[in-house]
Amino acid sequence: MTNQITSTAPQGTSPADAGDRITTLLAHADDNMVLAQRLGELISNTAELEIDIALGNKALDHLGVARALYTHAGSTEGEGRTEDDLAMFRTERDYTNLLLVEQPNGDFAHTMVLQLFFDAYQMELWKDLSGSPDLTLGGIAAKALKEATYHLRFSSGWVIRLGDGTEESHHRVQDGVDALWRYTSEMFEGAAEKYRSAWTTSIEAAFVDANLEIPSDPYQRTGGRGGFHTEHLGFLLAEMQWMQRSYPGLQW
């Protein structure tokens, strides 16, 4: 049995266009792959069964999006690279995910702030890409948009509950915001600038309800899209890739 993703890429585009499209597909695939792996670390480790299941489901959604995008990138490239090749045999410098998604989970408040920042970004991204002339990408985005809607309800709900909760929960969630804010500008580099204003509106609305403050320190870190990462990604990839690297081609 073969399982092929039918390619519906627009015809007649130049190799340069195809190169750009592959770069973009891989960047979004890497974001979802890395976050899926991060969330996977929490399975059986959260304080409540419902949270455990919710985050496991969220990880699965991101993994599914990553698989579809890697497969599509591989078929667009046309050199026979599969989703496994792209996920398991590219190094830290090849990965172009956002620095945000590779950050460690921290405490629950910190994890929820990270999800909120990323979920609100993906809402805008998938809304935009669901109208892509590349119909396979459009289909992946349309599906991912529905999932992102659930993700955002979950993460914003928790950030508001924690921010507007006890003194301790408020303090922890504000700490998460202070630690992660520096990784948010990177989401809007280049053509992604168009997502910034809707994202900001969505975050500000949640912060009003949660009594949270946007940090006054303007410092921002970037580099992920160019393959320059924080120290955390190497460890994450080492754990994720060691099996395929030790036993290439190993299957379930």
Add this chain to the structure above:
Amino acid sequence: MDAAELPGAAMVIAATISIVSLRKVAASVVDPEIPVLTIDDLGILRSVELDQGRVIVTITPTYSGCPAIGQIEDDIVTAFEKVGVEDVEVETVRFPAWSTDWISEDGHRKLSEFGTAPPVPEPDVLCPRCDASAPKLIARFGSTACKALMVCSSCGEPFDYFKQF
């Protein structure tokens, strides 16, 4: 018609079976996570085609990370093997994206009988056991990615709700 009742199952070759029969074989495959629903009820069976003796079955995954999709692919191949058709290819197509609107009316009824609230808008969900309205949402993410967990405010039974997508 059940797959096993196909005439001369062991000796037929793909080319002599009509497309209608082939479709019935594929349509008999059930979802491993919701065994009361076939992939046809779910609407994920997009097409069954015959190309020079090879059967090409096209499906669309429900959720991006649906873990059942690999099992469904295997089950489709097995269903065809049982009627003597060996040359089967399962293709996954992601456009247009699957929606719960593709679940048939029959599928809605079967889900309800199974104890899972079918995918209607969240405020319209009824308890599948006692039909009471306004159940409480316990967890937005339930036993599988496509379901949320609710509890009936009248009979007190917890139940799965197939999220409307």
